[in-house]
Amino acid sequence: MFLRQTQISPLLTTFLAIASHSLSTPNPITEEENSRSDHNLSQKSRMTMGTPPSSQAYGEPWYWDNRYATESAPFDWYQKYPSLAALIRLYVPHRHHRVLVVGCGNSVFSEEMVNDGYEDVVNVDISSVVIDAMQAKYSNRQQLKYIKLDVRDMSPFQSGSFDAVIDKGTLDSIMCGSNSRQNAAQMLDEVWRVLKDKGVYILITYGAPVYRLGLLRESGGWSIKLHVIAKLAQEGTSDQQARELTNPVPLDESGSSVEDVLGKNPDVHYIYVCTKEPRTARE
Secondary structure, three states, rough: OOOOOOHHHHHHHHHHHHHHOOOOOOOOOOOOOHHHHHHHHHHHHHHHOOOOOOOOHHHHHHHHHHHHHHOOOOOOOOOOOOHHHHHHHHOOOOOEEEEEOOOOOOOOOHHHHOOOOOOOOEEEEOOOOHHHHHHHHOOOOOOOOEOOOOOOOOOOOOOOOEEEEEEHHHHHHHOOOHHHHHHHHHHHHHHHHEEEEEEEEEEEOOOHHHHHHHHHHHHHHHEEEEEEEOOOOOOOHHHHHHHHHHOOOOOOOOOHHHHHHHOOOEEEEEEEEEEEEEOOOOO
């Protein structure tokens, strides 16, 4: 992979060059399989797993109930909190802000946010199995709440009730299921609704702008910044690496500017920071 070094700092150039490797060009049919290969790679290095089913099952509640019934060890999709802490602190600067984590699973991400000083972190997941387990695990942590909920219908939450929504793989899972476009649109509508004006939706995904930018813009009402982080980022970052993470990547209307900076198929996770713009009405 070749990077255009005139458009990216030397540190990030080195960082991405080390972590990146050559991949085949993605297309709309195989794009979702990147999630499975990425997930399997992480699982092999962190926990013992059985052979995963088709990625189509990622959008189904029964899959998650079955999985969490047999695999109780904590698992974080894509990135752990120490790798993303600098970015979270940038866009959620006040520890009293109310944060919603969608598709929380049995991740320790929210626990680590509370350990970092955040006072109100609400977690939702479609699996009753994992929610029951997490409620029991954190019964003595009043800063953490766990609720069984479908992200396509978060009607128990009032409109404008959260300062930030964090999504680490949930939209990606929905995109692996049937009726993916419709279900993703419903989820994004609900995320937009529960956010306060100027609240932020932080989407951590394997989906490049060619796959995610149109979906986000179709949902409307967002101003969008893009950050990237190497898939195999070390836990905990130096001050220089934190500065690189918090520096947005140039993002034009089509998303082609990202390829100009990073090259084709960089081995990174994309972080879309979507700020809810105030509107008097939304169709």
